[in-house]
Structure formats: structure tokens, C-alpha cells
Amino acid sequence: MVAAILFGILLSAGKGEDITGFISLGCMLTFASIVIATFAGVLQRLVKGIVDIHYLKMI
Template sequence: MVTPFFIALYQSLKLLSYIDQNKVFSELSVRALKYIKYCAITISTLIVVGIISGFILIAGKGEDITGFISLGLMLTFASMVIAVFAAVLQRLLQRVIDIKSENDLIV
């Protein structure tokens, strides 16, 4: 779970450097957002797998697992919000790039 987090962190730093270099409307930005989206989906999937495995391991012992499950669900929700936000930005940026390339062909 640490590897996708650091990949997404690296991609977000690359995206910020593209913004600083005025390369926001490029395929590099779209690619960085795509990697961030995939990493967020991977993180949420791994958290759900961890919740299920923890539920299976703790289920027969009579322990209270509501805190474990609620923390996992909150982290999953946060990761999915990031994935949806990255997907929306990716789609918007791709449309802007397409419109920009169409206008460059006309002129």
C-alpha cells in the first residue's frame, strides 16, 4: 500500500512542476493525473482487501471490530474521492487539449 501512495505523491509533484513550467495543457499532465487515479483506486482496493482479511481473522474471537472497519471505510472513501477528482480533472484537461489542438489546426 505504500508503493502506490509514493507513486501518486511523485506524480502529483510532477504535475505541480508542469504547472510551474506552464505545461499544464499537455499530455504529460493528463498522464500524471491518470497515474494518480490508478494509484488511488489501487490503494482503496488494498484497504478493502485488508478490511475483509481482518474481518475474517477477527470474526471468531468475539472482538469489537467496529473501529477497525470504520477506519478502513473512511480511508477507502477518501481514496475514492481522490480517484474521482483525478478522473474528472483528467477528462477536463483532455477536452481542453483536444479543443486547443482543433483550434491550432484551424489557424
Template sequence: MERGSTLFLKLTVILMGIPVLALCIFFVPELAELAAKLLPKFSFINYLVSIIFWASAIPYYFALYQAFKLLRYIDKNEAFSEISVVALRKIKHCAISISALHVLVLPLFYLFAEADDAPGVIFVGCVVPFASIVIAVFAAVLQRLLKEAIDIKSENDLTV
């Protein structure tokens, strides 16, 4: 396969990291301050919110790295190999961990919706966990299909 055939996808994977970095730098501190205003009894809430959102960025960037590696495997004609299955498994685990971390912050979205009288905020808070679960399910399906394709390929290689 041509080396540049996945160039657009690689560029897209790289560009997907920029908005999350901007959110972590600019939006997370403001969200932490808002959480401190909503819950003045809990002085540690701003640190907790910051840590959870920044901690969810770690598996996000790790999943992007795994996706980039997967695209390199495709370029090297190693797409149907065990290392691709491992990369998909890691992407699945990253998506599950992102979803779990964002579920921990859902009560904060509820408190914001109560304070601002805007029930749609709760749905905004559910976007990331549900999107992460969809990615995890998609990665799991691809992992299983790839594993079965590798098994079929190895059986065919043995019969010939």
C-alpha cells in the same frame, strides 16, 4: 511560469511519502502479528497482510512520482499536453489499485472488531479504500477536463 511557483506543492508531495514509509516499517509488522494472533489456524496470514500492505505502498509512491512529474510539467508550461493526461491516468490507476488491495484486508478489520468488540475499527479500515476511490474519481475528472481542454486548444490552433 516561474520555476519555484510549485515548490511548496513539490515539497508537500515529497513529505507525503514519509508517513507511509514509517507505517510500512513500524505498523505493518505489528498488524501482521496481530492478524496471526487473531487467525492462528492460518499460519500464512501474517505474510499475506504484510505483502498486501507493502504492495499497496508501491502504487502510492508511483502516484506520488507521477504527481511530482505533473508539477514539473506545470513549471515547464506543458500542463496542457498529452503527457499530463497520461500522468493523471496513471495516478487514477494507482488509486484504484490501492483501493483494491485495501479492500482485500477489510475482513481482517472485521475480525479485529469482533475480537476487541469495537465496531468503529471497521470504519477505520474503510478510510483508505474510500479515500483512494475519491482520488481516483478526482483524477478521472481532471483527466477528462484536461483532455477536453487540449482538444479545444488544438481546434482553436487549427482555425487560426
């Protein structure tokens, strides 16, 4: 993802255009990835806890 952002910045820098769009897009994608990874980790712990509790009740 970082390589794609840098590639976009390099492409736009040669044309004299503003690179703010590429930087903001990169920040949004990075933030979205962090949020999704955090949510997946929390959900994994919750489901693991529920499965463990359910398994212990069956024994």
C-alpha cells in the same frame, strides 16, 4: 483493500476486542479512494477538453 480489512477484523475478533475501529477505517479508506478516483476522472476530462481546444486552434 477488502482483504486487509477482513484480516484486521479476524485478528481483532479472536481477542474479544471491538471491531468498530477496523470497520470505520475501512469505510474511510473506501470513501477516500472513491473521492480520488472521481477527482482523477473529472480532471482527465477537463484536461482532455483543454488540449483538444488548444489543438484545434493550432490547425
